[in-house]
Amino acid sequence: MKKVFPLLALLTAGLLSYALYEALVVAPTEQTMGDVQRIFYYHVPSAWTAFLFFFINFVASVQFLVRPNEKMDRVAGFVAIAIGVACCIADFAIRELPSGMHHGSIATTGLAATGLYFAIRKLFSEQGVDILALVTAEVGVVFCTVVLVTGPLWARPVWGIWWTWDIRLTSTLVLWLIYVSYILLRRFSTSGQTPVLAAALAVFGALDVPLVYFSIWFFRTQHPQPVIGGGGSIDPRMLRVLMINWLAFLCFGFLVCWSRYRLERVQRDVEETQALEALLEPRSAVR
Amino acid sequence: MNYLYAAYTATWVIHIAYLTTLVRRYSRLRREIAELKKD
Numbered sequence: 052m053k054k055v056f057p058l059l060a061l062l063t064a065g066l067l068s069y070a071l072y073e074a075l076v077v078a079p080t081e082q083t084m085g086d087v088q089r090i091f092y093y094h095v096p097s098a099w100t101a102f103l104f105f106f107i108n109f110v111a112s113v114q115f116l117v118r119p120n121e122k123m124d125r126v127a128g129f130v131a132i133a134i135g136v137a138c139c140i141a142d143f144a145i146r147e148l149p150s151g152m153h154h155g156s157i158a159t160t161g162l163a164a165t166g167l168y169f170a171i172r173k174l175f176s177e178q179g180v181d182i183l184a185l186v187t188a189e190v191g192v193v194f195c196t197v198v199l200v201t202g203p204l205w206a207r208p209v210w211g212i213w214w215t216w217d218i219r220l221t222s223t224l225v226l227w228l229i230y231v232s233y234i235l236l237r238r239f240s241t242s243g244q245t246p247v248l249a250a251a252l253a254v255f256g257a258l259d260v261p262l263v264y265f266s267i268w269f270f271r272t273q274h275p276q277p278v279i280g281g282g283g284s285i286d287p288r289m290l291r292v293l294m295i296n297w298l299a300f301l302c303f304g305f306l307v308c309w310s311r312y313r314l315e316r317v318q319r320d321v322e323e324t325q326a327l328e329a330l331l332e333p334r335s336a337v338r
Numbered sequence: 339m340n341y342l343y344a345a346y347t348a349t350w351v352i353h354i355a356y357l358t359t360l361v362r363r364y365s366r367l368r369r370e371i372a373e374l375k376k377d
Contacts, residue, residue, distance in 0.1 A: 071346075090345040097349070193356045197349050204345040307357070314363055321370050328377065 056309070063302045070292075070299035078292040090205040091289075096297035097197040098223075100304045102260055104191030105230065109257035110168050111175070111184035112250035118177050128172075135165030178319075181246050184253060185237055186311045188230050190304055195227045210273065218266045219274035226263055229256035 074092035081088035117123040138161020142154060175183055202220065203213040214220065233256060237249050267274055285293075 087341050093349050197352050200348045201345040204341050208341050
């Protein structure tokens with residue numbers, strides 16, 4: 052693992068540099084907005100990456116809550132399977148989807164969510180899911196901060212305003228605040244119940260993710276409608292650059308998560324050792 | 339163009355700031371491990 056990490060870091064750095072070159076040089080200039088539209092290649096992939104990390108945080112939090120209870124754990128597994136099956140049925144049953152949504156996308160999303168649930172269940176221990184939830188919330192907040200900073204920088208020259216209280220922007224700000232409060236809770240609360248309380252907060256906080264994502268599909272907002280899918284059109288060259296940038300940010304995000312996960316594991320081991328040492332040598336602890 | 343460069347710069351400033359906190363936490367942890375080994 053020690054040898055793989057620097058290699059992956061080097062590859063990710065190369066991919067990020069290539070993605071930056073594609074965004075600034077190769078991508079065609081948009082006709083109405085001009086060069087400022089290139090913010091799109093950082094703004095949108097950052098938002099997608101943040102949503103993905105918040106979703107992983109949600110799954111990990113659910114598992115942290117249900118795993119101690121075998122019955123609840125089994126029920127949660129069935130619910131995860133039911134969600135996958137329901138999404139497949141819905142995909143076939145709903146004939147007219149909202150504009151911008153493709154047939155197959157609901158089934159794919161449902162099956163991916165089910166797959167992710169069981170992958171996390173298999174790969175992470177009970178303590179592991181708690182660390183995973185913490186790590187993905189932290190990295191998700193970093194990406195969400197990027198979205199909230201690049202958004203106004205794009206809005207000012209295009210809309211003439213930095214910010215407006217429409218549903219997409221406001222729900223994104225609320226999402227950011229929920230996860231910042233999650234991190235603060237984990238950082239400063241000393242109660243033994245902190246991981247449980249944080250997991251419960253994360254489960255309810257995750258409800259805001261679909262609201263943010265679908266707000267531009269179902270409500271009329273200042274924010275542009277989706278350009279990917281049937282609801283809008285995007286130049287294939289722009290789509291290619293967008294995907295390269297998303298891949299680069301995903302690799303970067305997962306690498307940071309991996310590093311942060313290792314750090315948290317070692318940190319907990321050290322704290323455990325320090326606590327044991329203090330118990331074994333009470334005099335030194337008093338000193 | 340200024341807004342474009344500001345957005346790209348801000349993105350990397352945010353990421354680098356977070357990475358810096360990770361590096362600091364790593365070095366603090368390394369110090370703690372060294373102290374534990376000494377004891």
